[in-house]
Amino acid sequence: MTVLRTALDTRSAEYRENRAALLDKLAELDAEHAKALAGGGPRAVERHRGRGKLTARERVELLVDQDGPFLELSPLAAWGTDYPVGASVVTGIGVVEGVECVVVANDPTVRGGASNPWTLRKTFRADDIAARNRLPLISLVESGGADLTGQSEVFIPGGRAFRDLTRLSAAGIPTISAVFGNATAGGAYVPGMSDQVIMVDRRAKVFLGGPPLVRMATGEEADDESLGGARMHGTTSGLADFVAADEVDALRLTRRAVARLNRRKHGPPPKEPEPPRHDEEELLGLVPTDPRVPFDPREVLARIVDGSRFDEFKPDYGGSLVTGWADLHGYPIGVLANARGVLFSEEAQKAAQFIQLANSADTPLLFLQNTTGYMVGARYEQGGIIKHGAMMINAVANSAVPHLTVVMGASYGAGNYGMCGRAYDPRFLFTWPNARSAVMGPAQLAGVLSIVARQAAAAKGREYDEEHDTALRRAVEEQVEQQSLPAFLSGRLYDDGVIDPRDTRTVLGLCLSAVHGGPVKGATGYGVFRM
Template identity: 65%
Template sequence: MEVLATRVDRRHESHDLNRRVMVQRLEEIDRLTAAVRHGGSARAVERHRARGRMLVRERVELLVDPHEYFLELSPLAAWDADYADGASLVTGVGVVSGVECVFVGNDFTVRGGSINPYTMRKTLRAFEIAEQNRLPVIQLTESGGGDLPAQAESFVDGGRFFRDLSRLSRAGIPTVDVVFGNATAGGAYQPGMSDYAVLIKQRSHVFLGGPPLVKMATGEDADPEELGGADMHATVSGLADYLAVDEHEALRVTRTIVGHLNWRKQGGPPTRPADEPVHDPADLLGIASHDLKVPFDPREVLARIVDGSRFEEFKPLYGRQLVTGWATLHGYPVGVLANHGVLMSEESEKAAQFIALCNQIDTPLLFLQNTTGFVVGTEYERGGITKNGSKMVRAVANSTVPHVTVMTGASYGAGNYGMSGRAYQPRFVFTWPNHRIGVMGPKQMSGVLSIVARGAAAARGVPFDEDEDRRRREAIETQLERESTALFATGRLWDDGIIDPRDTRTVVGIALSCAHNGPVRGTTDFGPFRM
């Protein structure tokens, strides 16, 4: 494969400006993430430690193998919502006893680890990742149960939590639940529906109804230990499979459980040299445009994330705003689709053909999104853009090899779909801080609505209020500017987290490694394409 050259000029003023804007955005994200990782209020953290309990991330750290990774997912879930950032839950993927696992851990210092709608969505996304990639699940349970004021938004969908646990087990994907405190009401089904349940003496309490509810329902004055303590479940009910004396032993037992799973990657290990890129990944801070109207060459990104900066480009002279080709990343073969502008008929047909080729040879796909969407206009409709764009979307929808998506810039309109956005179930979706997402750009949408309103006024034969139109356009643009940002998107779990562009190679490598826990098989059945 050819080693990609570079035209990046670090001394150019545009590179410096891009870098400064990107660093500012990263500093904001780092500040927000640091607050989430601290846990709840200082008082809540102190009270938790005074009870002799570890914080959830300390438990994760002790579980993960020394010198191995833990990639936290959606750390800013619920950002700018009515709930605490992070949604009182830690999720991620990490290596335990040599096995890549999905973690789901309650943060008891944030509203007692209570479950709100964002907690539920974050949990279900973690289970989806486990199922798609065949990753064992480790749950670190310590929760006060549902966030009762929000029960109307989470109760009905909450049943999926237990359904997914059951389906993971049916699919042969092991689930382990370690109870560090209370597992009450619905939370009691977490150890009950897991393959392995680890409880801690004098700490774990598992019951469908706690003492207050038992008193109200039956009049019985129930003792918590007799009702649902760890000793009772280990010796009487049989719920507990392992009884630990403290948190450290519970974590050691969990590592032992994962160690005996005899887990093997069905997709196989890396097969190619995983040498570092020739070009410096730090350049990515200045390559990504702070102004998304200014495109940047995705080959400059590839030159800093793929093995040895080697890339075999496919159809380089056709559909030039979409770069396609083959590379390896951390030793895993991968087919790349990376755009830097609008998708036309040529790009759409090129993408559909390339996706079919990658499926034919069982090669995962990496999508680097930076697109304003599919082109519009009379000339392009007559040229078949709807038909050809549909080919690309169909190819993405029916592809069966693992997809990993990184949004490096704009993600507007159906371009989001054609480049394997969240709705098309890529194994992982990550974004850069400069990312923007929406049906269309804020100015375009406000303009479209203005034209529609003007036409409606003319049809009714009434005067058009220009001042009101200006105010309405400004309000729409302000709203959409806010709702299209990377922070807004990650807060609503439209992705799996915002990453530092310099970490792209590492993060995508982890995603590909996780995907290879399951079989990596393509398809030749895409259904009938319009010719």
């Protein structure tokens, strides 16, 4: 393979300016992540610990292997909504007894761990990751069921959570629940539909209806323990497979359950990994402060792929898109990376062929996005940009190998689709803190609306209000800018998290290991390619 060289001048004023700007964005991101880490706030956390209980993240920490990785997913879920950042649940991929597992942990410090609409979306995304990558699913349960203030958005879609558990089990993907406190109403079905269940003695309470509801519905007087206590479920109902002495013991038993799964990866094992020859720290100075200025993705690849080695495919054709082969943490990958933003017909055709090659070689694909979309204009329309762009999107949509996507900069228009945005179901999608994503750039969108408004006024014979136009453009630009920000998009689960660029190699390595939990097999057919 060709070893990538670097042209980055780390002593230049531009590099220092870029680095400082990205560090500022990372500081802003840390402040938003802190809101999720705070859960229900200091008072709620103190009250929870006062009951002798661990927080959701403390439970996760004790569950995963000592010094083992845990890749938290969607920590900014619900950002910018009426619900607390984090959506009252912690999800991620962690290594337990040497096995990569998807972990879903209710955060009881946020309204008792009750599920709101964003809790569901975050949990469903975790279920999808477990299913597509054949990873065991561990639920750390303490939930009051549906958040009744938003029940109209929770009750009907919430049934999917139970469907997912049964389908995972039917597919031979293990599901394990450890119950630490209340698992009420719908929350009771999570352990009820899991393969194995651990409950904490004198703490876990699993019932469809608590004492007040039973009294109202039937007139029966019953206490928590007789209705749904761990000891009752361990000796009478049989719902509990193991009754733990305390929370630490429950996590120990959960780890033992995973150890007895006898799991084996279905995909090929990795080769011996090799660190890049160039420093990952330098990724901070690569990204221009002006999002309209492109940067060379080879500089990124030189800092994330094994040995900084990269075999470029069609290096002299379709230069706005870099394609080629590399290894990352020992796993082979095919790379598609935007170089100059705009995608032309040549880039689209090159991408379609490369995606077919990756599928024929059963090789996962990594998409590095920094695109303003497909080229427009009479010359390009006449040259077939629509059918060529459709060819690329067809190839992406029907590709069967695992896709990983990182949005490094711009992600506008149909370029988002062609470069495997969220709508095209990449196995994982992460965003850098400087990224932007929308139908088009703020200035372009505001300008288009202004032109349309002018034409409408002219067609009606009305004079156009220039002051109103200026105010409209400003308002549209501000709205699009706000809704293009990584925190806004991540809050709506359009990615799996906003990451520090320096963590890109580690995050992708964990994801590649996870996708090899299942078979890695390419497509055998595609839709009709319009030539």
